[in-house]
Amino acid sequence: MNDVAPCAPRTAQTYKSAYKPIWCPGCGDYSVLSSVTKALAMLDLPPEDVVVVSGIGCSSRIPAYTNCYGFHGVHGRSLAAATGLKVARPDLTVLVAGGDGDGYSIGGNHFLHACRRNVDLTYIVMDNHVYGMTKGQPSPTTEPDWDSKLSPGGTKLRVFHPLVVALASGANFIARAFSGDPNGTADILAQAIRHPGFSFVEILSPCVTFRPEQREWKTQVRPAPVEPTTDASRAARRLMTDDGFNIGVLYAGDRPVCPLAPAEPRSRVEDLEAEFAL
Amino acid sequence: MDMPVGTEERAAASAPSRRASPVASSSLSIAIAGSGGSGVMTAGMLLLEAAAKAGLYGLMVRTSGPQIRGGEAAALVRLAHRPVAALGDAFDLLVAVDWQNVHRFADEIPLCENSVIVGDAGEGDTPDVFRASGARVVPLPLKKIAKSIPGSWINMVALGLAGALSGLSAAVLEAALRQSWKRDDAGLAANLEALRAGIAAASQVDAFPTLGAAKPARGTRWLLSGNEAAGYGALCGGVRFVAAYPITPATELLEWMAPALAKVGGTLVQAEDELASVNMIIGASYGGVPSLTATAGPGLALMTEGIGLAVASETPIVVVDVMRGGPSTGIPAKSEQSDLSFAVSGLHGDAPHLVVAPTSIGDCLATTQWAVHLAEALQAPALVLSDQFMGQSRAIVDEPAQSTWVARRLTATANVPDYKRYRDTESGISPMAIPGTPGVVYTADGLEHTEGGIPSSQARDHARQLDKRLRKLVLHDYGEMWADREGSGERAIITFGSAASPVREALRRLRERGTHVRLIALRLLAPLSQERFDEALAGVSQVLVAEQNHGAQLYRYLRAMIDLPGKPRSFHRPGPLPLRPGELADAILAWSTR
Ligand SMILES: Cc1ncc(C[n+]2csc(CCOP(=O)(O)OP(=O)(O)O)c2C)c(N)n1
Ligand code: SF4
Numbered sequence A: 001m002n003d004v005a006p007c008a009p010r011t012a013q014t015y016k017s018a019y020k021p022i023w024c025p026g027c028g029d030y031s032v033l034s035s036v037t038k039a040l041a042m043l044d045l046p047p048e049d050v051v052v053v054s055g056i057g058c059s060s061r062i063p064a065y066t067n068c069y070g071f072h073g074v075h076g077r078s079l080a081a082a083t084g085l086k087v088a089r090p091d092l093t094v095l096v097a098g099g100d101g102d103g104y105s106i107g108g109n110h111f112l113h114a115c116r117r118n119v120d121l122t123y124i125v126m127d128n129h130v131y132g133m134t135k136g137q138p139s140p141t142t143e144p145d146w147d148s149k150l151s152p153g154g155t156k157l158r159v160f161h162p163l164v165v166a167l168a169s170g171a172n173f174i175a176r177a178f179s180g181d182p183n184g185t186a187d188i189l190a191q192a193i194r195h196p197g198f199s200f201v202e203i204l205s206p207c208v209t210f211r212p213e214q215r216e217w218k219t220q221v222r223p224a225p226v227e228p229t230t231d232a233s234r235a236a237r238r239l240m241t242d243d244g245f246n247i248g249v250l251y252a253g254d255r256p257v258c259p260l261a262p263a264e265p266r267s268r269v270e271d272l273e274a275e276f277a278l
Numbered sequence B: 001m002d003m004p005v006g007t008e009e010r011a012a013a014s015a016p017s018r019r020a021s022p023v024a025s026s027s028l029s030i031a032i033a034g035s036g037g038s039g040v041m042t043a044g045m046l047l048l049e050a051a052a053k054a055g056l057y058g059l060m061v062r063t064s065g066p067q068i069r070g071g072e073a074a075a076l077v078r079l080a081h082r083p084v085a086a087l088g089d090a091f092d093l094l095v096a097v098d099w100q101n102v103h104r105f106a107d108e109i110p111l112c113e114n115s116v117i118v119g120d121a122g123e124g125d126t127p128d129v130f131r132a133s134g135a136r137v138v139p140l141p142l143k144k145i146a147k148s149i150p151g152s153w154i155n156m157v158a159l160g161l162a163g164a165l166s167g168l169s170a171a172v173l174e175a176a177l178r179q180s181w182k183r184d185d186a187g188l189a190a191n192l193e194a195l196r197a198g199i200a201a202a203s204q205v206d207a208f209p210t211l212g213a214a215k216p217a218r219g220t221r222w223l224l225s226g227n228e229a230a231g232y233g234a235l236c237g238g239v240r241f242v243a244a245y246p247i248t249p250a251t252e253l254l255e256w257m258a259p260a261l262a263k264v265g266g267t268l269v270q271a272e273d274e275l276a277s278v279n280m281i282i283g284a285s286y287g288g289v290p291s292l293t294a295t296a297g298p299g300l301a302l303m304t305e306g307i308g309l310a311v312a313s314e315t316p317i318v319v320v321d322v323m324r325g326g327p328s329t330g331i332p333a334k335s336e337q338s339d340l341s342f343a344v345s346g347l348h349g350d351a352p353h354l355v356v357a358p359t360s361i362g363d364c365l366a367t368t369q370w371a372v373h374l375a376e377a378l379q380a381p382a383l384v385l386s387d388q389f390m391g392q393s394r395a396i397v398d399e400p401a402q403s404t405w406v407a408r409r410l411t412a413t414a415n416v417p418d419y420k421r422y423r424d425t426e427s428g429i430s431p432m433a434i435p436g437t438p439g440v441v442y443t444a445d446g447l448e449h450t451e452g453g454i455p456s457s458q459a460r461d462h463a464r465q466l467d468k469r470l471r472k473l474v475l476h477d478y479g480e481m482w483a484d485r486e487g488s489g490e491r492a493i494i495t496f497g498s499a500a501s502p503v504r505e506a507l508r509r510l511r512e513r514g515t516h517v518r519l520i521a522l523r524l525l526a527p528l529s530q531e532r533f534d535e536a537l538a539g540v541s542q543v544l545v546a547e548q549n550h551g552a553q554l555y556r557y558l559r560a561m562i563d564l565p566g567k568p569r570s571f572h573r574p575g576p577l578p579l580r581p582g583e584l585a586d587a588i589l590a591w592s593t594r
Helices: A029-043 A059-065 A078-088 A100-106 A108-117 A162-169 A182-194 A212-220 A232-240 A269-275 B008-013 B040-053 B142-147 B154-165 B170-180 B185-204 B226-237 B251-264 B274-286 B297-313 B340-345 B363-378 B388-392 B459-475 B497-512 B530-536 B553-561 B581-592
Strands: A050-054 A069-072 A093-099 A122-127 A173-178 A199-204 A246-252 B027-035 B057-064 B072-080 B093-096 B116-119 B136-139 B221-225 B241-244 B267-270 B291-295 B317-323 B354-356 B381-387 B394-398 B443-445 B483-486 B491-496 B518-522 B524-526 B542-547 B569-572
Touching: A029 A059, A029 A093, A029 A122, A029 A182, A050 A059, A050 A078, A059 A069, A059 A093, A059 A122, A059 B443, A069 A078, A078 A093, A078 A100, A078 A108, A078 B241, A078 B267, A078 B274, A093 A100, A100 A108, A100 A122, A100 A162, A108 A162, A108 B274, A122 A182, A162 A173, A162 A199, A162 A232, A173 A182, A182 A199, A182 A246, A232 A246, A269 B226, A269 B251, B027 B040, B027 B154, B040 B057, B040 B072, B040 B154, B040 B170, B040 B221, B040 B394, B057 B388, B093 B154, B142 B154, B142 B185, B154 B170, B154 B185, B170 B185, B221 B226, B226 B251, B226 B317, B226 B363, B226 B381, B226 B388, B241 B251, B241 B274, B251 B267, B251 B388, B274 B291, B274 B297, B274 B317, B291 B297, B297 B317, B297 B340, B297 B381, B297 B443, B317 B363, B317 B388, B340 B381, B340 B524, B340 B553, B354 B363, B363 B381, B381 B388, B381 B497, B388 B497, B483 B497, B483 B530, B491 B497, B491 B553, B491 B581, B497 B518, B497 B542, B497 B581, B542 B553, B542 B581, B553 B569, B569 B581
Parallel strands: A050 A069, A050 A093, A069 B443, A093 A122, A122 A199, A173 A199, B027 B093, B093 B116, B116 B136, B241 B267, B241 B291, B291 B317, B317 B381, B354 B381, B491 B518, B491 B542, B542 B569
Antiparallel strands: A173 A246, B027 B072, B057 B072, B057 B394, B221 B394, B354 B524, B483 B518
16 A cells, blocks of 8 residues: 555556556556556546456456555456445446456356446456466457467357447447557546446457467557547447457447436335334 | 144044034134136235234245246135244135146145135036045135126135134224225225125034134234345345345345335345346445345355355355255245255355344344344355245234344544554454545455455465454354244254244144253354353253255254254255144154153
8 A cells, every 4th residue: 555645646656556466577467557547647536436346367456456445356247246336336436357258258247237237337358368367268359260278279269349249238438448558548548437337448458478479469459540439330330340459439428327326215214114014 | 723743644644524513723724725816815915914903913825836927826824813933734724716726735735624625616626635635625606706796806705705714803804905905996895795795605614613802912013024024124234235136035025125225225236147146245345335135046056156255355245045945946936944054055165154044934034134233243244044935925923123233344444554454353353444435445355365455375364364254253242143042841952944933833832731842943053153052952961953954954064063962863854845833743742752
C-alpha cells in the first residue's frame, strides 16, 4: 500500500500498489496495469471507491497491483462477483479484469449474461490468445493451427470473436486496445469507465513467454479506420469483417442500463409479519 | 391418525373390523386428492386456515404427480390441539374429488381399517390399493352436488365435507373462504353454497372421530411455510442481497424474498446459473451487504468452488439448501436428508465452514436468522440444511419469539495504521475493510495469502491462515442454539432437520407409556464439539441416530467426529416418503428394549 497524503493531487502513481508483479519481464500486462492507473488518474477517482475484481490467470493478478480495493476470486467467475458487488453497491466504480481463458472459456456463460444484463461495469480482457498461467494451452482466441502439447498440431477450431459476441449479447460499449500503446489504452479505458452500462475493452496483451511471436503485434495493429458508432447494426457489419487488429472504440451504445439497485426501504422488516399472523 | 405404539405394520395388514362409535382423537389426518386443476390444494389451504381460525394447530403437505401442470395432486392435512410438525401414521379421511391417477399416492396416503374414503361413485371405483387397507368406503355424489349449484367448484364441496368431519363450524369454514376470495360476488355466493352442501353431506358419514372443540388460542399464531420462514428469518438477520437460480424446492423461498427484499431496500438478482449466484453473493458481501442464496442439491454441487472461495477470502455468505431426493437430479419435489455429508465435507482443501439445520417448519425462521448472524460474525460461509418437507409445507405455529440474531460484522475503520485484512488475531476474527473506506484498501484473495492478503505459498503463511480460519469457528460460543434438547433418560436419540419433528412426536408417545428417551436435535452440524456432546450425553449409556437418508450420513459423521457412549445405533431410511412418528416409535422401542 502507498501512503499518499490525502490532499496530494492524484496521479497514476496514486493507484499503484507497492507490490511487485509476478509477471515475466516483457509481459504485456505491465502496460495494461499502467494504463489502468493512468485512466483512474484521468478520472480522478478516490482509490477507495474503486474495486478491481478478477478471476484466475496471470492477468487476473492485477487487483493487488493497484492501490484500489481488489477481489481476486476463482477462475472464470469475476463477472459474477462484480455483478453482485455493483448491484449491491452502485456507489462504487467496479472494474473487472482477466484473461481470454478466464473470460471466454470457463467464464463464457457469465460473459454472455453480463453483456445482456448491462450492469454498469468495465470489463478488461487481457487477450494473449493463450493460457499463460498454466503454461501454454490454447484458449478460445488461439489460432486453429497453433501447436501445443495439449493440442498437438493445433485445435483446428474456429477462433472465438468476443467483440461480435459482446455486441450480439447486449454490451453497451465495445473497444479494442493494444498494450503496446499505454496512453491510447488509458484513453479508451477512461471512456469505457465513463460510459454507462457494460463496457467491454479487449486489450491485446502479448504473452512473451508462450507466444513470443506476439511481439510482432506492434506491427500488425492499426487504428480502426472508422468513427465510434452508436448504431448496433453498423457496428455489427464492422465487426464481422474485423481481423482482430483494429484498435479503437468500435461501438458506444445507449442501451438501457440494468435497473437493479437497492431502493429506498418502503417498510420495516417487522411489518412483513402481518402476512403470516393469523 | 396415530397408531398405538408397536402396531404400525399390523394395522395396515389386518382385516376390517366393526365400526367403533365416534372417538375424540388427538389429531386428525385428512387427504384431499384429485386430478390437477380440481382445486384440492386450495381446499387443503382453506381447511388449514379455517382450523387456525378455530384455534387448532396443523400442517399441510402438498404432493403432486410428475406432470408440470394438471397432474394428480393431494393436500395432506393434519389438525390437532397441540402443535404438530410431522404427518401422522395413517389418514383418517381420504376425500377424492376424482380418481384419476390418485392411486399413485397410495404410499403417501396410508389408510387403515379405521379410515374413511369418500369418493364419487360416478367417477369410477375406489382403487384397489386404497380398498386393500380395509378402510370404509362412503360414496357421495360430490360432482353432482357441485353441478347442481351453477358457478360452484367441486373442491368447495370437498372442503365443506372435510371441514365438517373435522368438527370445524360452518362459520370458520365460510370465513376462510370469504377471506381468500378474490373474484366476483356471484362466484363467492355459489361456492359458499357448495361449501354448505359439503357440510350437509358430512352427515352421511357416520361414526367419524372428531377432534372436539379447541381451547381458545393463547397468543398470536402464524401460518407459514418453511421456505417463507427461512426467507423472513434471512431478512430479520439483515440479508439485503440475494442472487439465485431457480430450483425445486427452493424456488418459493426466492419468490417470497423478491418482493419482500424490494420493500425493505434490498435486491435480488436471478443469476444465469449457480456458479454465478454464489459468486454474486460473495461479491455483494465483500461490498459489505449481508447476502444469501438458496438452492437444492444440484445447485449446491455447482456452488462448492465458490463456497471454498468464501472460506479462503473470509467473506460471509449464507447458502440455504432445501434438500430433495438425490443424487443427481434425483427426486426433485420430495424430501430427503441426503446432502448432509456433502454439506459438511464437500469442499476441497481444509475448509472450515458452518452448517446449521432448522429443527421444524417454524424453526426455519430462527435458524436462518442465526445462520446470517454466524456467517457475519465469523466471516465464513454458513450452509442452512432445510428440506422439501419443511420448505414446502405450511404449518400453524405459535408466534415465534423475537430473536436478537442480527448481522454484525467486525469492520475496519478508516486509515488505521498497519491494517492487515487477514491479521492472525486471538479470536481468529480480523476486521474487514469495506470498499469505500479510505486508507485500508486490500485485495481479498482465494489464493493462500499473508496476513496482508498477498498471495503466498509459504508453509508458515498457510499454517497460520488455516489455523486462523478454523480457530474462529471453534472458539465461538454457540450457546444453547447448537441443539434442541428435551427429556431425560439413559438413552438418547440424536437427529437433525425435519426428522426431528416425527422423532419428537414418537418420544412423546413413548413417554406417555413410561419409556423415557432423551432427544438431541442438532441445529449446529458443523463445527461439532466433543464438550457439548459430553455435557448433553452425561448419564447416557446408549445412543440412536435417526435420519432420512440411505447412507446413515449423520450416524457416520458423528461416529467419525465424536466419542459417543455405548454402541451407537442408526435408524435411517431414504425419502421420498416422510418419516412417520409410528415407525420411529416402533424403532426406538425395539432399540430401547434390546
Ligand atoms: C476451476 C479451475 N480450473 C482450472 C484452473 C487452472 N487455470 C488457472 S489459470 C488458467 C488459464 C488462464 O488463462 P487466461 O485466462 O487466458 O489468463 P492468462 O494466464 O493467459 O493471463 C487455468 C486453466 C483453475 N485455477 N481453476
Ligand atoms: S506467462 Fe505470459 S501472460 Fe503470464 S506473465 Fe508470463 S508473459 Fe505474461
